[in-house]
Amino acid sequence: MKPARFDYARPATLAEALALLAKPDTAVLAGGQSLMPMMNLRVARPARLVDINRLPLGEIALGNGVLRIGALARHAAVLASPLVAQAAPLLPQALAQVAHAAIRNRGTLGGSLSLADPAAELPACMLALDATLVAASAARGERRIAASAFFHGLYSTALEPDELLLRAELPAAAPGWRYAFLELARRHGDFAMAGLALALGPGAARLALCGVEAGQRRQPAAEAALAAGDLPAAIAALGTAEAMDSPDLPAAQRVHLAQVLLRRAFQQIGAAHAAA
Amino acid sequence: MTHIGQPLPRAATARLVAGRGSYLDDVSARGELHAAFLRSPYPHAGFRITGTAAASALPGVVAVLTEAELAAVCQPWQTKTGSASGMVSPTQRALAKDAACYQGEPIAMVLALSRAVAEDAAELIEVEWQELPAITNLALALHVDAPPAHQGLTSNLAWSTEMKGGDIEAAFAAATLVVEDRLVFTRSTGVTLEPRGVLAQYNPASQALEVRISHQMPHQLQRHLADLLGVSLARVRVICPDVGGGFGLKMHVYPDEIAACAAARLLGRPVRFVADRAEALLSDIHAREHIVEARMAVDAEGRILGFDVQDVQGLGAYSIFPRSSTTEGVSALRSLGAPYRFSAYRGRLRSVLQNKVPTGQYRSVGHPVGIAVAERLVDLAAAARGEDPLEFRRRNLVAQAEMPWVNPLGARMAELSHQQCLAKLEALLDLPTLRNEVATMRAAGRCIGLGFASIVEFTATGPEGYGRAGVLVAAVDTVVLSLEPSGEVTARASISEIGQGTTQGLAQVVADAFGVAPDQVLMGSGDTATTPHGGGAWASRGAAIGGEAAWGAGRKLRAEVLAAAAALLQCAAEALDIQDGHITDANGPRMSLAELAETVTFRGYELPTGVQPQLTVAHHYRREQDTALTTNGFQASLVEVDPDTGIITPLRHWAVGDCGRLLNPLLVEGQVRGGVVQGIGEALFEACRYDESGQFLSGTLADYLLPMAGEMPDITVAHVETPYSGSVLGAKGAGEAGTAGAPAAILNAVNDALAQHGASVSELPITPGAILRALGRLA
Amino acid sequence: MLPPDEPTAEIACTVNGEAIHTQVPLRRSLVDWLRHDVGLTGSHVGCEHGVCGACHVRVDGQVVRGCLMLAVQADGATVETIEGARDPLTLALQDAFFHHAALQCGFCTPGMILQAAELLAQHPAPTRAEVREALSGNYCRCTGYQPIVDAVMAVSAILPAK
Incomplete structure (x- = not known):
């Protein structure tokens, strides 16, 4: 289980990295926690790796009501960050359930978002937090992409092959908003059979699922029902999700689990609200 | 000692x-x-x-x-x-x-x-x-239209047998209660x-x-x-x-x-x-792919009359060399119901070729299958009678006074301690309190189940197991000991060490047999150039067979050393002893083993003429009776089922076992706990799955789910010690009992929980999807 | 011996306190390089796809999967393996693992101990459940995990509270 051959470059600057990404058949190596297994299994066999680990993209900063998390911020750093806990309390809830400690020490926000694994937790969080994702390419410079426009489907995003994700920008948690991230996995750290990121505000809701549909997206019908305080309608709305189907985990089971999670998330938030 | x-x-x-x-x-x-x-x-x-x-x-x-x-x-x-x-x-x-x-x-x-x-x-x-065309699905492999696993074969049936004894028709005719089920066991694999x-x-x-x-x-x-x-x-x-x-x-x-x-x-x-x-x-070999249809006949007093069992076992493309995959099926049928008294048995085994990797001997060969089937039937019978499952078991367990017990299959069981193990289990669980706790949790809406399994395991197979079948597998062992000039003892054993700790047990045996501290015994094994021919590590045999060889070698070396010391000290060997590395007499230490060994090795002229101490000795051990040594035990499992998600959480687990003399309880408990978790893995997570075209779907550890620390319960372990009377040390096998009983205990616990909802499952591993389907939450 | 045209790169790093300056094949994982080229065989290879934890090593003080990092990425890094980890927590854990029989075959043990040391460095007084969760990415087939949890708890019990 050794990777096929590849070329390797480790740029010191963003400009250098973007220039390298303009070449065909190039993969970005960030934390490597998904890419390296796929390369070891020879499921992925890029001709070139651009190792971005030396770029200054790991910063976590809060200013002007916006939390900025660099693409190279490791899961462990985001999980431990007081700024994140303050401005995006959904993220630590989710990250505590991402894989295992050693994986979180290397895995990055940008890597997870760029891969867009349907079962991954962080894309759902970005959707529920209404994040803006900032990417750059050598040819076209920076551009800002709303999370809702970023995830296109199974392992597919708005990123062009020559683009690199630089950071996520999240509006800091506003008063009156409450958050829940829940998932169901067979074992600690496994990819979820179903997961759910929920942000519930005064008369508004944002909801995204992971592990259910091939492409992660907001669930507008359920959100509308939640905004109106109608949990049963929201649960029913999830019934129309176009869930992935596999022998071990049929579509109906994923949808059922998502509905269970929504009820639990709503109860959890409600209980927290009542307690407050 | x-x-x-x-x-x-x-x-x-x-x-x-x-x-x-x-x-x-x-x-x-x-x-x-x-x-x-x-x-x-x-x-x-x-x-x-x-x-x-x-x-x-x-x-x-x-x-x-x-x-x-x-x-x-x-x-x-x-x-x-x-x-x-x-x-x-x-x-x-x-x-x-x-x-x-x-x-x-x-x-x-x-x-x-x-x-x-x-x-x-x-x-x-x-x-x-x-x-x-490929045949992978066991349920279809014997169908007349099934493609052959090998070109030219007319059937995928590799072998079939019927194991029977007593009058099965009479037993079922006399029954007032017949319980039956069909249990499906999905392939799992060892994943060392x-x-x-x-x-x-x-x-x-x-x-x-x-x-x-x-x-x-x-x-x-x-x-x-x-x-x-x-x-x-x-x-x-x-x-x-x-x-x-290793694990087989x-x-x-x-x-x-x-x-x-x-x-x-x-x-x-x-x-x-x-x-x-x-x-x-x-x-790697896979194991334990079975479809078992079983019936049990029970009389009006709640006594088991007989078992009627049909087992279809998947072999894969070949019966594994050299031991044959069929051993697992035979072992499953032999272990089925073995703790209980019954008068008739019919077990039909069909071993089937498939286009899959061969199955083979894997920790607790066949036992987890046979035990899960029997214990499921026993729980069904107890439920049908409206009776406590432990009471039903207590009535049917073979009593000590009835042993040696030869059941209708011809399986001989001796020196088993079912009643003591059951009593110990009940004490360990503090059963009245535990049942109250379960009731309280259920009253709070939680779906809790408590399950039991009674176990007989056939361990430490002797020469008649494979020898009579013409399979070249050694069931005898030899230990060679040398007293080194330093006074340390080097041991070379044909038993091998795969992490189970046998060599430590052997070192302790040599230490006692010879008269030194265990850390003065340096164990060597696992090399054909330095150890005599023997069986290695299989069938929980290290302590029971290797231990006897180690004891015999230690005693031989002791006799040689005492004779040499007596010659040097000019006294009778009978007046001397070896204690903690010294030759002693009634007054205390006379010389150290190092002094003696140095004299023999470097200054032999100090010895009297004709005295030629053999400071290297070998002892070979072959058990002459009992093809296998039976062990027994009980397990209990407490689980919680989440009826909304189908997720099963093992909360606690108990195991009481009698493996004869414990050479080293720390290491035996390690075997039990590790074995239990392997069994829980089999019951809840591990599955080698294939798609309809026969493609293997469990090819990475993201797909083949192993039991990990986060989901496993703490396991309380206790022992009853009934030494085997046919050997010096009295040890029996300890390495596999945990795995033998855990799937049955988990299956029964889950079904105990589901019974509150009128549901049940009968396929291992028990997946969340299966729970949801059983509960009607999922089509 | 390296195949004739295998692409390599030059790296300089510190491994268990020793400076190393060498060529590494681009596609060699950190754990393969440590084992086969540096000769540190204490980190093991169990799955090569990031699931089992047998390959854990410390890179710049953090525990990582050695099978998911390339050796070339260790350029400039400080790498520690079980053989070189001499911090008091690791030593105490090694001792506790031995005495609790928290290992049988021992193949998972180095990775398990490094992970447990990181846990105790960050959380000196975990609950049993927290220990289990922290070790949930390390596979052990032999012990059933309980003695491992016992060993970690025993070390935790002698640590000063943070």
Whole structure:
């Protein structure tokens, strides 16, 4: 289980990295926690790796009501960050359930978002937090992409092959908003059979699922029902999700689990609200 | 005996915690070549290798070999056993010829300067494949329209047998209650953390083959390598270094390992093959694929009258060499209901060929299947009678006064302690309190279940097991001891160490038998050049068989040393003793063992004429009665089922066992706990799955779910100690009982929980989806 | 011996306190390089796809999967393996693992101990459940995990609270 051959470059600057990404058949190596297994299994066999680990993209900063998390911020750093806990309390809830400690020490926000694994937790969080994702390419410079426009489907995003994700920008948690991230996995750290990121505000809701549909997206019908305080309608709305189907985990089971999670998330938030 | 029975850690683990072990892949040979295999991507296909030039031309590639090349140095083999006469299992080769009969079967190999390049080259081998209809689904394999697993076969039935005794028709006619169920057991596999691996070297000048291999039984393999490669047995040296887990997985003859040895012979260069995890999951033996339909007859007083069982067992493409996969089916039927008194039994076994990797002996061979079936039926009967499941068991357990008990199958059980184990379990659980807790949790809306399993295990198989079947598997063992000039004792045992800790138990036995502290006994094992022929590690035999050899050797060495000391000290040997490394008499120490050994070794002239102390002694042990040693025990499991999600959480687990004399309770408890978790894995997580076309779906550890720390419960362990009366030490097997009973206990606990909702499950592993379907929450 | 045209790169790093300056094949994983080229065989290879934890090593003080990092990425890094980890927590854990029989075959042990040391460095007084969760990415087939949890708790019990 050794990777096929590849070329390797480790740029010191963003400009250098973007220039390298303009070449065909190039993969970005960030934390490597998904890419390296796929390369070891020879499921992925890029001709070139651009190792971005030396770029200054790991910063976590809060200013002007916006939390900025660099693409190279490791899961462990985001999980431990007081700024994140303050401005995006959904993220630590989710990250505590991402894989295992050693994986979180290397895995990055940008890597997870760029891969867009349907079962991954962080894309759902970005959707529920209404994040803006900032990417750059050598040819076209920076551009800002709303999370809702970023995830296109199974392992597919708005990123062009020559683009690199630089950071996520999240509006800091506003008063009156409450958050829940829940998932169901067979074992600690496994990819979820179903997961759910929920942000519930005064008369508004944002909801995204992971592990259910091939492409992660907001669930507008359920959100509308939640905004109106109608949990049963929201649960029913999830019934129309176009869930992935596999022998071990049929579509109906994923949808059922998502509905269970929504009820639990709503109860959890409600209980927290009542307690407050 | 001051050291036998002490909870001492295994001495050698001091190396392992420091990262100073020596596993197979930790040692390399100069000039070694790395092997990679081209394996069949199809479950069944004819093939023709049309081109190897591109692979051979890759820089760093030294050789590309196919069956045609290996045939010059390597014989094919075929599994035959008197225990399954008439069995159909086709000839097997190190590399397949013309057709591949399971996905993962090796068809060509590359030898290169690195594993990465070997893998590159394997991708370049050109093959014309002709896909053939494949049969993987066990439920369909015996259907008249099922495609044959091998071309030319008219049926996939490899072997069938009927094991019976008593009047089964009369038993069921007399029954007032008949319970029945159909249980499905999905294949699982061993997943030793250290994968299989081999480093083979052939010296053409001395015609000697040296094979380092991660394996459980060096001598068994030595014999097969000699036969298959045409090397004299004494010139084959097999070395098993630190072994990173065995569990039965590393006791078979694997084509890729034989191919690596054959390539070393052919090329005259060291060849290394270490299976990566993907090929391990694909090519290691699988185990325990059964569909069992079973009925149990019960009379009006709640007494079991008999069992009527039909077991269909999946063998895979071949019956595993050399021991035969059918052993698992026979063992499942033999263990079914073994704790109980009954008068009639009929068990039909059909062992079936499939286009899947062979199944084989895996920890607790067959027992988890037989025990789960019987314990499920027992719970059904208790429920049907509206009775406590433990009361039903208590009534039916064979009593001590009835032993030795020979059941209708002819299985002989002696010196079992069912009643004591049950009493101990009830005390351990504090059953009234626990039942109150369960009731309280249920009242709070939680779906809680408590399940039990009663176990008899057949352990420490003696010579009659494989010997009468004509299978060359040693069931005897020898320990060689030497008193070194330092006064330390070196021991060389034909028992092997695979992490289970047997060598520590043996060191404690030698220490007591001879008269030194255990840390003065340095154990060696796992090398055919330094240890006498013996069985290695299988069937929980180390303590029961190896322990006797160790005791005998210790006593022999003691007699030699005391005789020598008596000659030097000019007193009667009977007046002397060996205590804590010293020769003592009634007044205390007279001389140290080091002084004695130095005198014998370097200044022998000080001894009287004619005194020739034998400071190296050997003792061979063969048990002359009891084909197997029966052990018994009880397990209990407390689980919570989440009816909304189907997720099962094992909350607590208890195991009470009687494995005879405990040589080392710390290590026995380790065996029990590890075994229980392996059984929980089998019950809740582990499954080798295939899609409808026969493609293997569990090829990575993200797909094959192992039990991990986060989901496993703490396990309370207790012992009843009924020493085996037929040996000096009285030890029986301890390594597999945990695995034997855990799936049954979990299955019964889950069904106890589901019973509150009027639901049940009968397929292992029990998945969340199965729970949701059973509860009607999912179509 | 390296195949003739295998692409390599030059790296300089510190491994268990020793400066190393060498060429590494681009596609060699950190754990393969440590084991086969540096000769530190204490970190093991169990799955090569990031699931089992046998390959754990410390890179710049953090525990990582050695099979998911390339050796070339260790350029400039400080790498520690079980053989070189001499911090008091690791030593105490090694001792506790030995005495609790928290290992049988020992193949998972180095990775398990490094992970446990990181846990105790960050959380000196975990609950049993927290220990289990922290070790949930390390596979052990032999022990059933309980003695491992016992060993970690025993070390935790002698640590000063943070």
